[in-house]
Amino acid sequence: MANNKIRRPGITDEAPWVKWLLTGIALVFIGLFLLIPLVSVFFEALRKGWELYLAALVEPDALSAVKLTLVTALIAVPLNLTFGVAAAWAIAKFEFKGKSVLITLIDLPFSVSPVVAGLIYVLLFGAHGWFGEWLGAHDIKIIFAVPGIVLATIFVTFPFVARELIPLMEAQGSDEEQAALVLGASGLQTFWRVTLPNIKWGLLYGVILANARAMGEFGAVSVVSGHIRGMTNTIPLHVEILYNEYNFVGAFACASILALLALVTLALKSWVEWKAERDDEAARIAANAE
Numbered sequence: 001m002a003n004n005k006i007r008r009p010g011i012t013d014e015a016p017w018v019k020w021l022l023t024g025i026a027l028v029f030i031g032l033f034l035l036i037p038l039v040s041v042f043f044e045a046l047r048k049g050w051e052l053y054l055a056a057l058v059e060p061d062a063l064s065a066v067k068l069t070l071v072t073a074l075i076a077v078p079l080n081l082t083f084g085v086a087a088a089w090a091i092a093k094f095e096f097k098g099k100s101v102l103i104t105l106i107d108l109p110f111s112v113s114p115v116v117a118g119l120i121y122v123l124l125f126g127a128h129g130w131f132g133e134w135l136g137a138h139d140i141k142i143i144f145a146v147p148g149i150v151l152a153t154i155f156v157t158f159p160f161v162a163r164e165l166i167p168l169m170e171a172q173g174s175d176e177e178q179a180a181l182v183l184g185a186s187g188l189q190t191f192w193r194v195t196l197p198n199i200k201w202g203l204l205y206g207v208i209l210a211n212a213r214a215m216g217e218f219g220a221v222s223v224v225s226g227h228i229r230g231m232t233n234t235i236p237l238h239v240e241i242l243y244n245e246y247n248f249v250g251a252f253a254c255a256s257i258l259a260l261l262a263l264v265t266l267a268l269k270s271w272v273e274w275k276a277e278r279d280d281e282a283a284r285i286a287a288n289a290e
Contacts, residue, residue: 041259045252056253064230065238066257068146072221072234073214076153080210084161085203089195091162092169093177103166109158117155118223121148144226149234152220157210164206165199172198201276205269212265216258 046053056062087106091099109117123129125142135142142148176198180190196203218236225232227241235254242251 038259038262041252041255044248045256048249052249053253056247056250057257059250061230061233062238062250062254065233065235065254068149068232069215069234071146072150072153073211075150076157076214077207077211079154080157081161081203081207083158084163084165084206087162088165088169088199089191091166092172093174106159106162109156114152114156114217114219115223118152118220121151121155121220121224125151143224144228144232146232148224149221149232152224153214153217156217156220157213160210160213161203161206164202164209168199168202169195201272201279205272205276208265208268208272212261215261 045056087102090096091103122143124131125135125148126132127136127143129143142151176194177190180194181187185193215234216236217234218240221234222237222240225234225237227233227237229238229241233241235257239251239254239258242248242254
């Protein structure tokens with residue numbers, strides 16, 4: 001009798017011990033390099049009790065670092081969201097000269113060290129930089145001030161939204177947008193009623209990643225901040241200062257905020273992926289029913 005058993009994708013004929021060996025190796029690496037360091041952060045933060053932990057979090061310099069981190073993310077992420085949607089729409093829906101150059105520039109922050117990115121802004125806007133004399137004459141401060149931190153954060157988070165949307169929009173094509181335009185919809189109506197619903201999960205995914213990177217960025221921000229306590233220190237910079245001062249409880253307490261952010265980001269990322277897969281499955285079922 002012919003064997004009519006349907007094989008599921010991804011199933012192999014490897015021996016069971018191979019599966020368990022590979023799974024075991026993966027779990028060991030996850031435990032050693034992810035779980036143990038994450039647990040140790042919370043352990044060290046709480047080792048001397050809740051009172052000292054909470055006192056470290058409500059200390060004025062810590063609150064200032066949290067506030068600056070949130071303000072930076074609230075400025076950088078929406079700007080990159082706007083650019084990412086515009087760039088992805090242009091690249092995926094239109095053909096124009098310089099398209100490959102634009103794609104390359106979007107990927108530039110992935111290949112440039114964050115420290116180098118910070119030095120670029122120092123070269124441009126520092127006291128001895130290209131525009132430093134003019135900025136000084138007009139009493140405009142960018143380096144060692146909040147604007148420099150925002151600019152550096154925008155640079156390092158630049159690709160996340162665009163890179164999530166470009167392949168998604170390219171895969172979807174432009175048939176639905178063209179149909180909407182033929183039926184009399186304006187460009188803005190087409191975006192809100194056709195394009196945005198199709199890319200919403202990819203857009204949210206990119207925003208989550210950009211926000212996590214914005215709040216956790218160290219290298220570029222460290223170069224342009226000046227490390228002024230209570231003024232230009234974000235959470236990662238504040239953690240470094242406390243650790244160098246041997247204030248381990250304070251350092252790990254503030255680090256636990258970043259660890260919690262990582263966990264929340266992971267949870268949101270998993271939820272977005274689950275919702276996207278669920279919507280895709282519902283769309284396939286609806287298409288098959290027709």
